[in-house]
Amino acid sequence: xxxxxxxxxxxxxxxxxxxxxxxxxxxxxxxxxxxxxxxxxxxxxxxxxxxxxxxxxxxxxxxxxxxxxxxxxxxxxxxxxxxxxxxxxxxxxxxxxxxxxxxxxxxxxxxxxxxxxxxxxxxxxxxxxxxxxxxxxxxxxxxxxxxxxxxxxxxxxxxxxxxxxxxxxxxxxxxxxxxxxxxxxxxxxxxxxxxxxxxxxxxxxxxxxxxxxxxxxxxxxxxxxxxxxxxxxxxxxxxxxxxxxxxxxxxxxxxxxxxxxxxx
Numbered sequence: 001x002x003x004x005x006x007x008x009x010x011x012x013x014x015x016x017x018x019x020x021x022x023x024x025x026x027x028x029x030x031x032x033x034x035x036x037x038x039x040x041x042x043x044x045x046x047x048x049x050x051x052x053x054x055x056x057x058x059x060x061x062x063x064x065x066x067x068x069x070x071x072x073x074x075x076x077x078x079x080x081x082x083x084x085x086x087x088x089x090x091x092x093x094x095x096x097x098x099x100x101x102x103x104x105x106x107x108x109x110x111x112x113x114x115x116x117x118x119x120x121x122x123x124x125x126x127x128x129x130x131x132x133x134x135x136x137x138x139x140x141x142x143x144x145x146x147x148x149x150x151x152x153x154x155x156x157x158x159x160x161x162x163x164x165x166x167x168x169x170x171x172x173x174x175x176x177x178x179x180x181x182x183x184x185x186x187x188x189x190x191x192x193x194x195x196x197x198x199x200x201x202x203x204x205x206x207x208x209x210x211x212x213x214x215x216x217x218x219x220x221x222x223x224x225x226x227x228x229x230x231x232x233x234x235x236x237x238x239x240x241x242x243x244x245x246x247x248x249x250x251x252x253x254x255x256x257x258x259x260x261x262x263x264x
Contacts, residue, residue, distance in 0.1 A: 016066040016129045023136055024059025024080040028052070029087055036091040044093045048085075049171025050143045053163050055080045056106065057113045058136050064117025065132040070197070073114030081106045093174075101182070102173035108186050109166035112193035116162075119200040139163035159224045160216075165189050168227075184226035188219035 028051045035044055059080035064073025085102070089095075096102055116135070120128035139161050146153050146164075158164045165185040172182040179186070195215040199208040 013066065013126070013129070016062070019129070019133055020059055020063045020066065020076065022058075023062060023133070023140075024055050024076065025083060027058070028055035028080075028084050032084070032087055032091055044088055044091055045174055046171075047147060048088050048093060048174055049169075050147050050167045052081060052084055052106070052170050053109065053166035054136070054140045054143060055084050056109045056166060057139065057163050060110045060113035061117035061120075061136055062129055062132045064114040065120040065128040066117075068118070068121040068128075070114050070118045073117045074110050077110035077114060078106065081110065096174065098173045098176075098178035101178035102170065104179055105166070105169035105173050105182065105186065108189045108193075109169065112162060112166070112189040112196075115193040115196040115200070119196050119203075122200045122203045143167060156224070159227075160220050162189060162192055165223060168223075184223045188223050191215060191219050 031051050032044060032048075035047060056077045060073040060077030062073075063076040064070055067073065085096075085106075117128070117132050120131045120135075122128070124131055140163065142153060142158070142161060143163055146158055165188050169182040169185040169189065172178065172185075176182070192212075192215065195212045199212045202208045
């Protein structure tokens with residue numbers, strides 16, 4: 001994949017690449033570890049979608065903005081996603097029910113986030129990664145709020161967030177019925193990424209921003225009207241686990257090892 005015309009040179013800023021590592025790998029991994037070791041554990045598979053979405057966004061968007069190259073953002077996002085999925089499996093997440101659907105969701109999300117980072121690099125040069133950091137932080141905060149306090153944020157606000165689109169697509173692949181159910185969010189992510197790349201290519205012309213804004217609203221409307229089946233909520237799953245414990249006696253400790261090993 002060729003760099004965009006007039007792409008910015010690879011950033012040598014150490015803080016930029018440390019931020020990529022923090023937002024794309026360290027923070028999501030820490031969230032998984034904290035959830036896995038919580039006294040009243042929430043099933044990791046039920047919250048892995050938002051965590052993976054934040055990791056992909058942090059690695060892909062900030063890396064592309066720092067490097068000024070789309071392929072670097074996509075590559076690091078895919079690397080972060082694969083690492084986080086592997087960590088989740090080690091922490092006890094069940095086998096993937098729809099691996100191809102999950103792979104498609106991760107690839108499309110990585111492309112979409114990296115495209116936004118590439119635009120930031122074109123429009124703000126070596127300061128583009130700072131813009132990416134603020135965007136990632138804002139969308140991650142909204143995802144965390146929606147996860148911790150369901151219903152606290154209006155649905156119309158969440159449906160505007162590409163991070164929420166990625167979260168729904170990934171979560172549906174993990175605990176839902178796969179690609180078809182998440183088709184609207186995948187179309188929205190891919191469409192946003194494609195239009196964003198067009199804007200970056202036509203920079204410094206300003207009129208393509210109107211096209212990008214219109215596409216964003218139109219794709220958000222698509223997600224609003226075609227949301228797919230509801231994703232299983234973590235608190236419901238936890239409640240079901242408690243009910244099963246009362247009905248069947250004390251629950252066995254969660255297995256952290258590979259399937260078929262001692263105690264699993």
